[in-house]
Structure formats: structure tokens, C-alpha cells
Amino acid sequence: MQPTLAHERRTTVDEIFDHLYGEISSLRLRPGDRISEAEIAAQFGVSRQPVRDAFTRLANLDLLLIRPQRATEVKRFSSREIEKSRFVRAAVEAEVLRRAARLCDADGAGRLESCLVEQRKVIADGDFSAFGTLDYAFHKTLCDIAGVDFAFEVISSEKAKVDRLCTLGLSKEDRMPQLLEDHEVIAAAISAGDEEAAVKAGMLHLSRLDSTIEAISKSNANYFDPEDR
Template sequence: MAQATQLGERRTSVDEIFDHLHDEILSLRLRPGDKISEADIAAQFGVSRQPVRDAFSRLATLDLLLIRPQRATEVKRFSSRAIVKSRFVRAAVEQEVLRRAARQCDALGAAELDRAIAAQEQAIQDNDVDAFGRLDYEFHKTLCAIAKASFAFDVIMTEKSKVDRLCILSLSKGDRMPELVADHREMAEAVKSHDVEKAVETGMRHLSRLDDTIEQISVTNANYFERETLQDL
């Protein structure tokens, strides 16, 4: 990790450390199972251990760090149970969002969807995976706004963040962005034409794109996953 400049007052340092580590973890520069040290991070940012501790705590709340007393803190491994739960919740919320969006989409909403798709296509041309990830969030946020259910995006964002690292691995394994933007385009067209069934069908197919990636990674990078018994699932 690059040397960070010394930070000022404590609240800012906590936020900066959190943002830095959050980005390192989600981008997989820090990988599942990697160990990180309070002392090393404190030295890197030129602060005491307390703001580092606070940032670690926030990351642990998001299920991104595993903090163990008297043992090294490590980047949280994937939990198959947590992935299944997260995707179940998100699918239920997304279905209702798509139903409402397809019923209520107006000209303004249609224009916002067109702009969102155009931005994603530009990210593909630029081969910008990071930008595409941000635009993916914005696309689903736009659907929630069209559905007049902006609160639903809070749930989607929480659940999506739990599998974002898998999404990054998915995008890094072959040229997946065109496939995903094609899904988004089909969802947008269904919503714009008020085709409720098509919108939901396409949305659920879109969410299922990660299935093969999860299966492959669980075999090729088994160390990225927690050891869980059948009773845990």
C-alpha cells in the first residue's frame, strides 16, 4: 500500500483510513485471509492506534474484516451462507423494485436509464472496471428512484457490498462487462416499455450471472472461503 500523508484531526483520520482500506479490500488488493496490523496502518497514516481501531471496527461491521482478540486482524473470507442470504434478500427487493419501476416509468425516468446505459458503454470502451462498478450501483439506484422506492437502494447497496469482491473477480475473469451491460440494457427497455414480467425475468437472470463465478472460485481459490459445515448453510 502506498505511503499515505499524515492526517489531521481524528474524525478525518478514521474516515480516511476506512476509505483507504475499504477500497483496498473491495478491489482485492487486500485479498480474503490477508492479515493487517494496527501498528502498520497507524504508522502509514501517522496516527495513533485508536483511529485505526475505529476504522477496523467499521469494516468489521460491514463483514469485511475479522477482528480477533490477541490475534492478527485479517480480511474476512467469503461465507457461502452469507452469500446465499445476501442474494436471497437482494433478489426479493430487486423484483419489487423492477415491478414498480416498470409500472411507473415516465419520460424522465426513461431518459435517465438511457444516460446510465450510455455511461456504462463508455466504461466498456475505456476498459474501466472501477468506473463500471460505480455505474452498476448508479443504474440500480436509478431503478429505485423510478420505482419511487429510493429506500430500497439502501438494502440493495448493503447486500451488494457483501458480494462486490466476487463481482470484481468475475469481471477480471474474461470480458464480462459487455454481458452485464447487455442485461442492463434489456432491463431498461423492459422498464421503459412497462413490461413488468420481462423486467423481472431479466433482472433475475442478471443476478444469477455470478453463480458460475462463485462455484469456480470456491474450487480454484478455496482459501478465500470460510470453512463451513452443512449445518452452517
């Protein structure tokens, strides 16, 4: 896709991608659901090409399974891909946390506290989707403080691959307060310049999804790739 100027309108591909990404990540479209290129094209009143391009972008995020001459479907979870994603994210985030702890100043500490204030508010409101957005913002702030804003591209890409599991975990187990507490511990360690404490808290934070994965694999085995079962 060609780069566009800031004042130009978003493309049809962007609009279709965002719509489908929202449907998939919110689980309105569930793992294994079939999705029709023709139906989406009709819904948006466009040709199939922009739909095809949006499908390709979603497939690159491991959210769609596109098979020639067969129906496209929302991709099921893969235990191997989850493990791979977690490995990559842990390696990147550990370095981000170390750098952030070394470089954090009063302004950085204030930005982290502002993130926490917003998170506390949405928890009080029980707003699951808003917390997910603020979770991304918190990790982006850590990357900014660490001076490696590009690292957030990797982190957000890996997070996107397991966001649906996070949605299930948050909505079914109401774990937002626990995740907020993790963020508070991470922010405190960063603000204090304690690299090891920051990394330890960050790795614990990443491990919170383990019990959710195990529970969902038992209660909704059909959400996982048949090869995992």
C-alpha cells in the same frame, strides 16, 4: 459517529475506511490477508482509535474478521453469507423493479439510457473499476424511479458483501458486455412498463455470479471460509 455538516472536512475514520475498503474490494488485500491496526495507524499518522472505528465499520460489512487477542484479517468468502445476501437482494430488487416499471415516465427512461451510455463508454475503454461504479449508479437510478430511494441502502449493502467476487469475475472473465446487455434488457422492460419482464431480467442478472462463485471456489479454495471447504 456524529453527523457532520456538508462543508465540514471528512473525518480520519472516513479516510481510513475508504482506503481499506478500496484495498479490499479491489483485491489488493485478499481474503485471509492479515491487517495490522498499529501499521495502519502509523501509515496515517493517527492513534489507534480511528483505525479501530474504521475496522468496525468494515467488519459490519463482512469485510474484516476481528478476533480478540488475534490478528485481524480480511474476511474470507462464506457460501452461507453469499446465499443470504443474494436472497435479501433478490427480494428487494424484485419489488424495486415492479414499482419502477409502474412509475417510469419519459424522464426516468432518459435517465436509464444515460446510465447505459456511460456503461458502453467504459466497456469500450476496458475500465473494470469504472463499470463497477456505474453498476451501482444504475441500480440507484432504478430505486429513484421506483420512488424507494431508501431501498438502495439495502441493495448497496448487500452488493458490498460480494463486490470482491464481482471484481474477480469482471477481471478474469471479462463479463462486462454481458452485464451491460442485462442492464439494457432491464431498462427496456422498465421503460415499457412491463413488470414481469423487468423482474425476470433482474433475477437473471443476479444469477450471473453463480458460475463465477463456482469457478473461484475451485481455483482459489483458500479464499473461502474453511467451513465451506
